[in-house]
Amino acid sequence: QQFDLENIRVRSLNSIRTMDLILTILIGFIAMLSEKRNTTKLSLWISKLAKRIYDIPNFDYYAIADGIFEILKKSCTGIKSFLNSNIKFKRSQQPNLFSLQQC
Structure with a gap:
């Protein structure tokens, strides 16, 4: 609910899987x-960036998530700049209608 995963708009199943993996890693990190x-x-530092009005309660999960959001909001390059370009990704098994040859 905090990350609004329901409203992610991507074009391929591979992109959905990648976003889900990144979100799962982020939740574990938080x-x-x-x-x-x-x-x-x-x-x-992240708790300070969350900019809470009142003191952060013992359960500070949402405050840390808001702090990480504030950090990533200022990034203008996109996610590709954070990924290593030497990693070879497995090709998607989803059929592509545009690459099929006509019979």
């Missing part, structure tokens, strides 16, 4: 940061 609340500089 959970790990929530466990180490106020012990690492990164979690303190």
Whole structure:
């Protein structure tokens, strides 16, 4: 609900799988940061970026998610700049109607 996954618009099944993988990794990262609340500089910095009016409660999952959103909102390059271009991705098994030859 926090990440609004229902409103992602992509053109291929492979893109949906990639977005789901990135979101799953991000949720795990946020959970790990929530466990180490106020012990690492990164979690303190992200909590400060969340810009909460009141003090952050013991359950700070949403505050960390909002802080990461504020960080990524300022990125103008897109997700491809974060990925290593040397990685070879498995080709999608979804049929492409435009690449089929006419009989």
